[in-house]
Amino acid sequence: MRTIDDINFKGKKALIRVDFNVPLNEKYEITDDTRIKAAVPTIKKILDDGGSAILMSHLGRPKGGPEEKFSLKHLVKELSDRFGKEVKFASDCVGSEAESKAAELKEGEILLLENLRFHNEETKGDEAFAKKLSVLGDIYVNDAFGTAHRAHASTSIVAQFFEEKVSGYVMSAELENAEKVLNNPERPFTAIMGGAKISDKILIIEKLLDKVDNLIIGGGMSYTFSKAKGGKIGNSLLEEDKMDLSLELVEKAKAKGVNLILPLDTVEADDFSNDANKKVVKSGEIDDNWEGLDIGPDTIKLFAETVAKSKTVLWNGPMGVFEFPAFAVGTEGIAEAVVQATENGGFSLIGGGDSASAINNLGYGDKVSYVSTGGGALLEYMEGKELPGVKALEN
Numbered sequence: 001m002r003t004i005d006d007i008n009f010k011g012k013k014a015l016i017r018v019d020f021n022v023p024l025n026e027k028y029e030i031t032d033d034t035r036i037k038a039a040v041p042t043i044k045k046i047l048d049d050g051g052s053a054i055l056m057s058h059l060g061r062p063k064g065g066p067e068e069k070f071s072l073k074h075l076v077k078e079l080s081d082r083f084g085k086e087v088k089f090a091s092d093c094v095g096s097e098a099e100s101k102a103a104e105l106k107e108g109e110i111l112l113l114e115n116l117r118f119h120n121e122e123t124k125g126d127e128a129f130a131k132k133l134s135v136l137g138d139i140y141v142n143d144a145f146g147t148a149h150r151a152h153a154s155t156s157i158v159a160q161f162f163e164e165k166v167s168g169y170v171m172s173a174e175l176e177n178a179e180k181v182l183n184n185p186e187r188p189f190t191a192i193m194g195g196a197k198i199s200d201k202i203l204i205i206e207k208l209l210d211k212v213d214n215l216i217i218g219g220g221m222s223y224t225f226s227k228a229k230g231g232k233i234g235n236s237l238l239e240e241d242k243m244d245l246s247l248e249l250v251e252k253a254k255a256k257g258v259n260l261i262l263p264l265d266t267v268e269a270d271d272f273s274n275d276a277n278k279k280v281v282k283s284g285e286i287d288d289n290w291e292g293l294d295i296g297p298d299t300i301k302l303f304a305e306t307v308a309k310s311k312t313v314l315w316n317g318p319m320g321v322f323e324f325p326a327f328a329v330g331t332e333g334i335a336e337a338v339v340q341a342t343e344n345g346g347f348s349l350i351g352g353g354d355s356a357s358a359i360n361n362l363g364y365g366d367k368v369s370y371v372s373t374g375g376g377a378l379l380e381y382m383e384g385k386e387l388p389g390v391k392a393l394e395n
Protein backbone atom coordinates (compact mmCIF):
# COMPACT_ATOMS: atom_id res chain seq x y z
CA MET A 1 0.00 0.00 0.00
CA ARG A 2 1.38 3.41 -0.94
CA THR A 3 1.15 6.36 1.41
CA ILE A 4 0.97 10.11 0.81
CA ASP A 5 4.69 10.35 1.57
CA ASP A 6 5.30 8.52 -1.73
CA ILE A 7 3.75 11.39 -3.69
CA ASN A 8 4.53 15.01 -4.43
CA PHE A 9 1.20 16.79 -4.79
CA LYS A 10 2.58 19.88 -6.58
CA GLY A 11 -0.09 21.09 -8.98
CA LYS A 12 -2.36 18.10 -8.14
CA LYS A 13 -5.87 18.01 -6.80
CA ALA A 14 -6.20 15.42 -4.05
CA LEU A 15 -9.63 13.91 -3.49
CA ILE A 16 -9.43 13.01 0.19
CA ARG A 17 -11.91 10.76 2.01
CA VAL A 18 -11.82 11.93 5.62
CA ASP A 19 -13.98 10.80 8.54
CA PHE A 20 -15.53 14.07 9.71
CA ASN A 21 -18.38 12.21 11.38
CA VAL A 22 -18.11 14.38 14.50
CA PRO A 23 -20.69 15.01 17.22
CA LEU A 24 -22.61 18.32 16.94
CA ASN A 25 -24.84 19.92 19.58
CA GLU A 26 -28.25 21.58 18.95
CA LYS A 27 -26.49 24.76 17.85
CA TYR A 28 -24.50 22.73 15.31
CA GLU A 29 -21.29 23.29 17.25
CA ILE A 30 -18.66 20.54 17.22
CA THR A 31 -18.42 18.94 20.67
CA ASP A 32 -15.45 16.65 19.97
CA ASP A 33 -13.02 17.68 17.23
CA THR A 34 -10.67 14.68 17.55
CA ARG A 35 -11.34 13.43 14.04
CA ILE A 36 -10.84 16.85 12.47
CA LYS A 37 -7.62 17.44 14.35
CA ALA A 38 -6.37 14.02 13.30
CA ALA A 39 -6.83 14.78 9.58
CA VAL A 40 -4.89 18.07 9.63
CA PRO A 41 -1.37 16.67 8.94
CA THR A 42 -2.57 14.86 5.82
CA ILE A 43 -4.26 17.96 4.43
CA LYS A 44 -1.29 20.15 5.35
CA LYS A 45 1.22 17.89 3.62
CA ILE A 46 -0.79 18.13 0.40
CA LEU A 47 -1.13 21.92 0.61
CA ASP A 48 2.54 22.36 1.56
CA ASP A 49 3.55 20.34 -1.51
CA GLY A 50 1.66 22.87 -3.63
CA GLY A 51 -1.44 20.78 -4.17
CA SER A 52 -5.08 21.46 -3.39
CA ALA A 53 -7.44 19.44 -1.19
CA ILE A 54 -10.98 18.32 -1.91
CA LEU A 55 -12.44 16.90 1.29
CA MET A 56 -15.31 14.43 1.28
CA SER A 57 -17.01 12.82 4.27
CA HIS A 58 -20.25 11.56 5.70
CA LEU A 59 -21.84 13.00 8.84
CA GLY A 60 -24.30 10.90 10.81
CA ARG A 61 -26.78 8.60 9.14
CA PRO A 62 -29.12 10.73 7.00
CA LYS A 63 -31.91 8.93 5.19
CA GLY A 64 -30.54 9.57 1.71
CA GLY A 65 -31.48 13.21 1.11
CA PRO A 66 -30.37 16.57 2.50
CA GLU A 67 -31.00 17.14 6.25
CA GLU A 68 -29.91 20.38 7.90
CA LYS A 69 -28.56 18.70 11.03
CA PHE A 70 -26.27 16.49 8.97
CA SER A 71 -24.89 19.22 6.69
CA LEU A 72 -21.12 19.46 6.51
CA LYS A 73 -21.43 23.22 6.05
CA HIS A 74 -21.46 23.34 9.88
CA LEU A 75 -17.76 22.40 9.75
CA VAL A 76 -16.65 25.14 7.35
CA LYS A 77 -15.87 27.73 10.04
CA GLU A 78 -13.91 25.31 12.22
CA LEU A 79 -11.86 24.19 9.20
CA SER A 80 -11.27 27.75 7.99
CA ASP A 81 -10.06 28.75 11.48
CA ARG A 82 -7.81 25.73 11.73
CA PHE A 83 -6.11 26.33 8.37
CA GLY A 84 -6.17 30.12 8.59
CA LYS A 85 -7.82 30.40 5.19
CA GLU A 86 -11.29 30.34 3.72
CA VAL A 87 -12.43 26.76 3.11
CA LYS A 88 -14.75 26.63 0.11
CA PHE A 89 -17.93 24.57 0.19
CA ALA A 90 -19.93 22.74 -2.48
CA SER A 91 -23.58 22.21 -1.52
CA ASP A 92 -23.67 18.85 -3.28
CA CYS A 93 -20.80 16.34 -3.38
CA VAL A 94 -21.34 15.53 -7.07
CA GLY A 95 -22.58 17.47 -10.09
CA SER A 96 -21.84 20.76 -11.77
CA GLU A 97 -21.26 22.98 -8.69
CA ALA A 98 -18.78 20.53 -7.15
CA GLU A 99 -17.09 20.03 -10.52
CA SER A 100 -16.64 23.71 -11.27
CA LYS A 101 -15.49 24.53 -7.71
CA ALA A 102 -12.99 21.65 -7.85
CA ALA A 103 -11.73 22.77 -11.26
CA GLU A 104 -11.22 26.33 -10.02
CA LEU A 105 -9.23 25.29 -6.93
CA LYS A 106 -5.78 26.84 -6.83
CA GLU A 107 -2.58 25.69 -5.16
CA GLY A 108 -3.02 25.62 -1.37
CA GLU A 109 -6.82 25.84 -1.46
CA ILE A 110 -9.35 23.58 0.25
CA LEU A 111 -12.83 22.59 -0.91
CA LEU A 112 -15.24 20.74 1.38
CA LEU A 113 -18.03 18.72 -0.24
CA GLU A 114 -21.50 18.31 1.23
CA ASN A 115 -22.36 15.08 3.08
CA LEU A 116 -21.81 12.06 0.83
CA ARG A 117 -24.74 10.24 2.45
CA PHE A 118 -27.22 12.78 1.10
CA HIS A 119 -27.06 10.35 -1.83
CA ASN A 120 -28.18 6.76 -1.19
CA GLU A 121 -25.65 5.66 -3.78
CA GLU A 122 -22.86 6.34 -1.30
CA THR A 123 -23.74 3.57 1.17
CA LYS A 124 -24.84 1.27 -1.65
CA GLY A 125 -21.35 1.51 -3.11
CA ASP A 126 -22.79 2.62 -6.46
CA GLU A 127 -20.19 2.62 -9.22
CA ALA A 128 -21.68 5.43 -11.32
CA PHE A 129 -21.80 7.67 -8.24
CA ALA A 130 -18.20 6.78 -7.37
CA LYS A 131 -17.20 7.71 -10.92
CA LYS A 132 -18.85 11.13 -10.50
CA LEU A 133 -16.83 11.68 -7.34
CA SER A 134 -13.63 10.57 -9.02
CA VAL A 135 -13.73 13.27 -11.71
CA LEU A 136 -13.17 15.90 -9.00
CA GLY A 137 -9.55 14.98 -8.23
CA ASP A 138 -6.30 13.68 -9.74
CA ILE A 139 -5.15 11.52 -6.83
CA TYR A 140 -7.27 9.60 -4.30
CA VAL A 141 -6.28 9.74 -0.64
CA ASN A 142 -8.12 7.69 1.96
CA ASP A 143 -7.61 8.93 5.50
CA ALA A 144 -10.98 7.83 6.88
CA PHE A 145 -9.92 4.96 9.12
CA GLY A 146 -13.12 5.29 11.19
CA THR A 147 -15.15 4.40 8.09
CA ALA A 148 -12.72 1.89 6.56
CA HIS A 149 -14.97 -1.03 7.54
CA ARG A 150 -17.64 0.24 5.11
CA ALA A 151 -17.55 -0.77 1.42
CA HIS A 152 -19.06 2.53 0.35
CA ALA A 153 -18.62 4.49 -2.87
CA SER A 154 -16.21 7.04 -1.38
CA THR A 155 -14.27 4.66 0.87
CA SER A 156 -13.72 1.78 -1.49
CA ILE A 157 -15.41 1.78 -4.94
CA VAL A 158 -13.99 5.15 -6.01
CA ALA A 159 -10.39 3.93 -5.74
CA GLN A 160 -10.63 1.89 -8.97
CA PHE A 161 -10.95 5.09 -11.02
CA PHE A 162 -7.56 6.39 -9.91
CA GLU A 163 -4.10 5.47 -11.05
CA GLU A 164 -2.68 6.99 -7.88
CA LYS A 165 -4.39 6.00 -4.63
CA VAL A 166 -2.72 6.30 -1.25
CA SER A 167 -3.38 6.19 2.48
CA GLY A 168 -3.23 9.36 4.56
CA TYR A 169 -1.38 9.74 7.86
CA VAL A 170 -4.38 8.81 10.04
CA MET A 171 -4.98 5.59 8.11
CA SER A 172 -1.29 4.62 8.25
CA ALA A 173 -0.91 5.41 11.96
CA GLU A 174 -4.07 3.55 12.92
CA LEU A 175 -3.01 0.39 11.10
CA GLU A 176 0.50 0.58 12.48
CA ASN A 177 -0.67 0.98 16.08
CA ALA A 178 -3.24 -1.79 15.82
CA GLU A 179 -0.52 -4.06 14.41
CA LYS A 180 1.81 -3.11 17.24
CA VAL A 181 -0.75 -4.39 19.73
CA LEU A 182 -1.69 -7.51 17.80
CA ASN A 183 1.78 -8.71 16.76
CA ASN A 184 4.51 -9.19 19.33
CA PRO A 185 3.15 -6.91 22.04
CA GLU A 186 5.46 -6.28 24.96
CA ARG A 187 4.25 -8.20 27.99
CA PRO A 188 2.35 -8.20 30.18
CA PHE A 189 -0.41 -7.31 27.72
CA THR A 190 -3.70 -6.24 29.30
CA ALA A 191 -6.96 -5.62 27.45
CA ILE A 192 -9.71 -3.69 29.20
CA MET A 193 -13.15 -4.23 27.74
CA GLY A 194 -16.16 -2.25 28.87
CA GLY A 195 -19.22 -0.55 27.47
CA ALA A 196 -22.75 -1.71 27.23
CA LYS A 197 -22.97 -5.02 25.42
CA ILE A 198 -21.10 -8.31 25.18
CA SER A 199 -22.78 -8.98 21.84
CA ASP A 200 -20.97 -6.02 20.23
CA LYS A 201 -17.58 -7.24 21.40
CA ILE A 202 -17.77 -10.99 21.53
CA LEU A 203 -15.57 -11.61 18.48
CA ILE A 204 -12.83 -9.33 19.69
CA ILE A 205 -12.92 -10.82 23.20
CA GLU A 206 -12.46 -14.30 21.74
CA LYS A 207 -9.64 -13.11 19.54
CA LEU A 208 -7.94 -11.34 22.42
CA LEU A 209 -7.94 -14.50 24.54
CA ASP A 210 -5.21 -15.77 22.20
CA LYS A 211 -3.13 -12.65 22.64
CA VAL A 212 -3.38 -11.16 26.13
CA ASP A 213 -2.06 -12.02 29.57
CA ASN A 214 -4.87 -10.18 31.38
CA LEU A 215 -8.42 -9.55 30.21
CA ILE A 216 -10.32 -7.06 32.33
CA ILE A 217 -14.09 -6.88 31.91
CA GLY A 218 -15.97 -3.92 33.35
CA GLY A 219 -18.90 -1.68 32.46
CA GLY A 220 -22.40 -2.80 31.58
CA MET A 221 -21.26 -6.05 29.99
CA SER A 222 -19.86 -7.37 33.29
CA TYR A 223 -23.32 -7.89 34.84
CA THR A 224 -24.14 -10.68 32.39
CA PHE A 225 -21.04 -12.52 33.66
CA SER A 226 -22.08 -11.83 37.24
CA LYS A 227 -25.61 -13.15 36.75
CA ALA A 228 -24.34 -16.21 34.86
CA LYS A 229 -22.14 -17.03 37.86
CA GLY A 230 -25.21 -17.00 40.07
CA GLY A 231 -25.04 -13.40 41.30
CA LYS A 232 -27.90 -10.97 41.89
CA ILE A 233 -27.78 -8.01 39.51
CA GLY A 234 -31.11 -6.25 40.13
CA ASN A 235 -32.04 -4.12 37.13
CA SER A 236 -28.48 -3.92 35.76
CA LEU A 237 -27.83 -4.35 32.07
CA LEU A 238 -28.29 -7.99 31.12
CA GLU A 239 -28.03 -9.93 27.90
CA GLU A 240 -29.80 -13.08 28.96
CA ASP A 241 -28.95 -14.93 25.77
CA LYS A 242 -25.24 -14.29 26.34
CA MET A 243 -25.07 -15.80 29.83
CA ASP A 244 -23.89 -19.24 28.67
CA LEU A 245 -21.39 -17.61 26.38
CA SER A 246 -19.95 -15.54 29.22
CA LEU A 247 -19.32 -18.75 31.21
CA GLU A 248 -17.69 -20.29 28.15
CA LEU A 249 -15.38 -17.27 27.93
CA VAL A 250 -14.39 -17.73 31.57
CA GLU A 251 -13.55 -21.39 30.84
CA LYS A 252 -11.67 -20.53 27.66
CA ALA A 253 -9.61 -17.95 29.51
CA LYS A 254 -8.71 -20.56 32.12
CA ALA A 255 -7.72 -23.08 29.47
CA LYS A 256 -5.52 -20.55 27.71
CA GLY A 257 -3.89 -19.33 30.91
CA VAL A 258 -5.37 -15.84 30.57
CA ASN A 259 -6.10 -13.98 33.77
CA LEU A 260 -9.72 -12.89 33.27
CA ILE A 261 -10.54 -10.23 35.84
CA LEU A 262 -14.12 -9.30 36.72
CA PRO A 263 -15.35 -6.55 39.08
CA LEU A 264 -15.26 -7.18 42.86
CA ASP A 265 -17.78 -4.47 43.69
CA THR A 266 -20.17 -2.12 41.99
CA VAL A 267 -21.82 1.26 42.54
CA GLU A 268 -25.55 0.58 42.49
CA ALA A 269 -28.17 3.26 41.87
CA ASP A 270 -31.94 3.36 42.49
CA ASP A 271 -32.54 5.18 39.21
CA PHE A 272 -30.81 5.61 35.84
CA SER A 273 -29.83 9.23 36.51
CA ASN A 274 -26.96 11.32 37.77
CA ASP A 275 -28.93 12.27 40.89
CA ALA A 276 -29.94 8.73 41.86
CA ASN A 277 -29.25 7.45 45.35
CA LYS A 278 -26.16 5.26 45.22
CA LYS A 279 -24.19 2.83 47.32
CA VAL A 280 -21.30 0.43 46.93
CA VAL A 281 -22.11 -3.28 47.11
CA LYS A 282 -20.20 -6.48 46.34
CA SER A 283 -20.52 -7.85 42.81
CA GLY A 284 -23.45 -10.24 42.61
CA GLU A 285 -25.17 -8.61 45.59
CA ILE A 286 -27.09 -5.83 43.88
CA ASP A 287 -30.41 -4.99 45.56
CA ASP A 288 -33.71 -5.66 43.84
CA ASN A 289 -34.85 -2.67 41.77
CA TRP A 290 -31.34 -1.14 41.88
CA GLU A 291 -28.84 -1.25 39.04
CA GLY A 292 -25.06 -1.19 38.72
CA LEU A 293 -23.88 1.97 36.98
CA ASP A 294 -20.15 1.97 37.79
CA ILE A 295 -17.38 -0.25 39.13
CA GLY A 296 -16.69 0.14 42.86
CA PRO A 297 -13.52 1.30 44.67
CA ASP A 298 -12.06 -2.18 45.29
CA THR A 299 -12.48 -2.94 41.60
CA ILE A 300 -10.82 0.30 40.55
CA LYS A 301 -7.88 -0.62 42.78
CA LEU A 302 -7.66 -4.17 41.41
CA PHE A 303 -7.98 -3.13 37.75
CA ALA A 304 -5.62 -0.17 38.16
CA GLU A 305 -2.88 -2.30 39.73
CA THR A 306 -2.98 -4.73 36.82
CA VAL A 307 -3.10 -1.98 34.20
CA ALA A 308 -0.37 0.17 35.69
CA LYS A 309 2.20 -2.62 35.53
CA SER A 310 1.34 -3.66 31.98
CA LYS A 311 3.66 -3.03 29.06
CA THR A 312 0.87 -3.09 26.46
CA VAL A 313 -2.66 -1.87 27.16
CA LEU A 314 -5.69 -1.94 24.86
CA TRP A 315 -8.78 -0.18 26.21
CA ASN A 316 -12.21 -0.30 24.61
CA GLY A 317 -15.38 0.78 26.38
CA PRO A 318 -16.11 2.76 29.56
CA MET A 319 -16.35 1.16 33.02
CA GLY A 320 -19.71 2.70 33.81
CA VAL A 321 -22.26 5.26 32.69
CA PHE A 322 -19.55 7.91 32.50
CA GLU A 323 -21.93 10.39 30.84
CA PHE A 324 -23.27 10.92 34.41
CA PRO A 325 -20.46 12.55 36.43
CA ALA A 326 -21.65 10.66 39.53
CA PHE A 327 -20.86 7.38 37.78
CA ALA A 328 -17.69 8.38 35.90
CA VAL A 329 -15.31 7.59 38.76
CA GLY A 330 -14.46 4.07 37.58
CA THR A 331 -13.77 5.17 34.01
CA GLU A 332 -11.59 8.02 35.31
CA GLY A 333 -9.69 5.65 37.61
CA ILE A 334 -8.93 3.31 34.74
CA ALA A 335 -7.93 6.23 32.51
CA GLU A 336 -5.44 7.30 35.17
CA ALA A 337 -4.02 3.79 35.35
CA VAL A 338 -3.63 3.70 31.56
CA VAL A 339 -1.73 7.00 31.75
CA GLN A 340 0.47 5.54 34.48
CA ALA A 341 1.23 2.44 32.42
CA THR A 342 2.23 4.74 29.56
CA GLU A 343 4.43 6.87 31.81
CA ASN A 344 6.10 3.65 32.99
CA GLY A 345 7.15 3.00 29.40
CA GLY A 346 4.21 0.90 28.23
CA PHE A 347 2.28 1.24 24.96
CA SER A 348 -1.39 2.16 25.28
CA LEU A 349 -4.03 2.14 22.56
CA ILE A 350 -7.49 3.52 23.24
CA GLY A 351 -10.29 2.60 20.84
CA GLY A 352 -14.01 3.25 20.66
CA GLY A 353 -15.84 6.55 20.51
CA ASP A 354 -16.81 6.62 24.18
CA SER A 355 -13.46 5.57 25.64
CA ALA A 356 -11.73 8.06 23.35
CA SER A 357 -13.99 10.93 24.40
CA ALA A 358 -13.56 9.95 28.08
CA ILE A 359 -9.76 10.09 27.72
CA ASN A 360 -9.90 13.38 25.80
CA ASN A 361 -12.37 15.03 28.18
CA LEU A 362 -10.10 14.19 31.09
CA GLY A 363 -7.24 15.90 29.26
CA TYR A 364 -5.30 12.63 28.96
CA GLY A 365 -5.34 12.47 25.16
CA ASP A 366 -1.65 13.35 24.98
CA LYS A 367 -0.67 11.13 27.91
CA VAL A 368 -1.50 7.82 26.28
CA SER A 369 0.31 6.35 23.29
CA TYR A 370 -2.51 6.53 20.76
CA VAL A 371 -6.21 7.36 20.75
CA SER A 372 -7.85 5.69 17.78
CA THR A 373 -10.35 7.61 15.66
CA GLY A 374 -12.12 4.32 14.96
CA GLY A 375 -14.78 2.48 16.89
CA GLY A 376 -16.25 -0.28 14.77
CA ALA A 377 -13.37 -0.09 12.28
CA LEU A 378 -10.73 -0.77 14.93
CA LEU A 379 -12.72 -3.65 16.39
CA GLU A 380 -13.23 -5.24 12.98
CA TYR A 381 -9.56 -4.85 12.14
CA MET A 382 -8.57 -6.44 15.43
CA GLU A 383 -11.04 -9.28 14.89
CA GLY A 384 -8.98 -10.06 11.78
CA LYS A 385 -11.47 -8.84 9.19
CA GLU A 386 -10.30 -7.22 5.99
CA LEU A 387 -11.29 -3.53 5.86
CA PRO A 388 -12.70 -2.58 2.41
CA GLY A 389 -11.22 0.92 2.73
CA VAL A 390 -7.76 -0.55 3.17
CA LYS A 391 -8.14 -3.28 0.56
CA ALA A 392 -9.12 -0.71 -2.08
CA LEU A 393 -5.75 1.01 -1.63
CA GLU A 394 -3.76 -2.14 -2.26
CA ASN A 395 -2.25 -2.38 -5.69
Ligand SMILES: Nc1ncnc2c1ncn2[C@@H]1O[C@H](COP(=O)(O)OP(=O)(O)O)[C@@H](O)[C@H]1O
Pocket (backbone or CB within 6 Å): 194, 195, 196, 197, 200, 219, 220, 221, 237, 292, 293, 294, 316, 317, 318, 319, 320, 321, 322, 323, 351, 352, 353, 354, 355, 356, 375
Ligand atom coordinates in the same frame (compact mmCIF):
# COMPACT_ATOMS: atom_id res chain seq x y z
N1 LIG B 1 -23.17 -0.22 33.99
C1 LIG B 1 -23.68 0.30 32.89
N2 LIG B 1 -25.01 0.38 32.70
C2 LIG B 1 -25.51 0.93 31.57
N3 LIG B 1 -24.78 1.41 30.56
C3 LIG B 1 -23.44 1.36 30.71
C4 LIG B 1 -22.82 0.81 31.85
N4 LIG B 1 -21.50 0.90 31.69
C5 LIG B 1 -21.28 1.51 30.50
N5 LIG B 1 -22.45 1.78 29.90
C6 LIG B 1 -22.65 2.50 28.64
O1 LIG B 1 -21.94 1.92 27.58
C7 LIG B 1 -21.84 2.90 26.56
C8 LIG B 1 -20.58 2.74 25.78
O2 LIG B 1 -20.51 1.48 25.22
P1 LIG B 1 -19.73 1.20 23.88
O3 LIG B 1 -20.42 1.90 22.75
O4 LIG B 1 -19.59 -0.28 23.79
O5 LIG B 1 -18.30 1.87 24.14
P2 LIG B 1 -17.26 2.47 23.09
O6 LIG B 1 -17.97 3.54 22.30
O7 LIG B 1 -16.13 3.02 23.90
O8 LIG B 1 -16.88 1.28 22.23
C9 LIG B 1 -21.88 4.25 27.24
O9 LIG B 1 -22.94 5.00 26.72
C10 LIG B 1 -22.10 3.90 28.71
O10 LIG B 1 -23.03 4.75 29.35
Ligand SMILES: O=C(OP(=O)(O)O)[C@H](O)COP(=O)(O)O
Pocket (backbone or CB within 6 Å): 019, 021, 060, 061, 146, 147, 150, 352, 353, 373, 374, 375, 376, 377
Ligand atom coordinates in the same frame (compact mmCIF):
# COMPACT_ATOMS: atom_id res chain seq x y z
O1 LIG C 1 -18.44 7.00 13.68
C1 LIG C 1 -18.14 6.02 12.99
O2 LIG C 1 -18.02 4.76 13.48
P1 LIG C 1 -17.99 4.39 15.07
O3 LIG C 1 -19.33 4.82 15.66
O4 LIG C 1 -17.83 2.90 15.07
O5 LIG C 1 -16.83 5.10 15.70
C2 LIG C 1 -17.77 6.14 11.54
O6 LIG C 1 -17.83 7.49 11.11
C3 LIG C 1 -18.64 5.24 10.68
O7 LIG C 1 -19.97 5.64 10.74
P2 LIG C 1 -21.13 4.61 10.40
O8 LIG C 1 -21.14 3.58 11.51
O9 LIG C 1 -22.41 5.42 10.34
O10 LIG C 1 -20.79 3.97 9.08
